Amino acid sequence: MPQQPEAEIRSLVRDVEHRADDAGKMTVAGYAAVFGEIADIGGHFREVLTRGAFEKTLASSDVRAYFGHDRGRVLGRKSAGTLRLREDEKGLAVEIDLPDTSDGRDARTLIERGDISGMSFGFVVTKQEWDETGETPLRTIREVVLDEVSIVSEPAYDGTSIAMRSLDAARKERRQQNFNAAARRLGMKVTLDLTSRSKARA
Numbered sequence: 001m002p003q004q005p006e007a008e009i010r011s012l013v014r015d016v017e018h019r020a021d022d023a024g025k026m027t028v029a030g031y032a033a034v035f036g037e038i039a040d041i042g043g044h045f046r047e048v049l050t051r052g053a054f055e056k057t058l059a060s061s062d063v064r065a066y067f068g069h070d071r072g073r074v075l076g077r078k079s080a081g082t083l084r085l086r087e088d089e090k091g092l093a094v095e096i097d098l099p100d101t102s103d104g105r106d107a108r109t110l111i112e113r114g115d116i117s118g119m120s121f122g123f124v125v126t127k128q129e130w131d132e133t134g135e136t137p138l139r140t141i142r143e144v145v146l147d148e149v150s151i152v153s154e155p156a157y158d159g160t161s162i163a164m165r166s167l168d169a170a171r172k173e174r175r176q177q178n179f180n181a182a183a184r185r186l187g188m189k190v191t192l193d194l195t196s197r198s199k200a201r202a
Contacts, residue, residue, distance in 0.1 A: 007147045008122070008162050012119055016028055031090065034092075037049075040136075048140055055143075063078045063083065069152070075104060076097060
């Protein structure tokens with residue numbers, strides 16, 4: 001059985017907005033990711049998301065919102081309409097209607113107090129590029145499958161090892177491509193040499 005791709009986690013420390021309607025229901029809103037901003041991932045590599053990275057996954061995936069990436073603490077769900085996701089020119093915009101549960105009330109209190117500092121998302125990369133011409137490798141993420149979004153109290157960059165394995169794979173692929181190109185050049189040279197010798201004998 002093929003191994004399932006592993007999910008990575010990135011957090012964005014930005015203000016999380018909140019508003020309550022007349023019935024007291026609270027909606028929180030913010031960005032789980034932004035485009036074009038280069039993040040330093042633990043000094044191992046830099047990373048940037050391009051616009052369009054979430055386009056396909058938002059059209060097909062039923063995503064859930066969690067409290068602190070804990071799958072037992074659901075705050076909203078896309079198919080239920082309690083989680084709304086959209087990609088705009090800035091990034092991945094998130095709106096969550098908090099439930100009247102202990103986790104929902106805790107999240108509301110922490111947001112009102114200013115203890116919640118951002119949003120986060122779990123994802124699997126499906127299209128990416130690596131550039132190692134600079135001092136630190138740069139990973140450009142062009143497409144992902146969105147696994148979940150979360151309200152978080154601190155930034156998280158889980159999945160560094162997964163990304164590093166991806167970099168190793170990209171390096172191996174480049175070495176193989178360079179080897180194949182060198183073999184083709186050598187083959188062409190041998191062919192030309194043989195052709196030249198045949199003409200000389202004639």
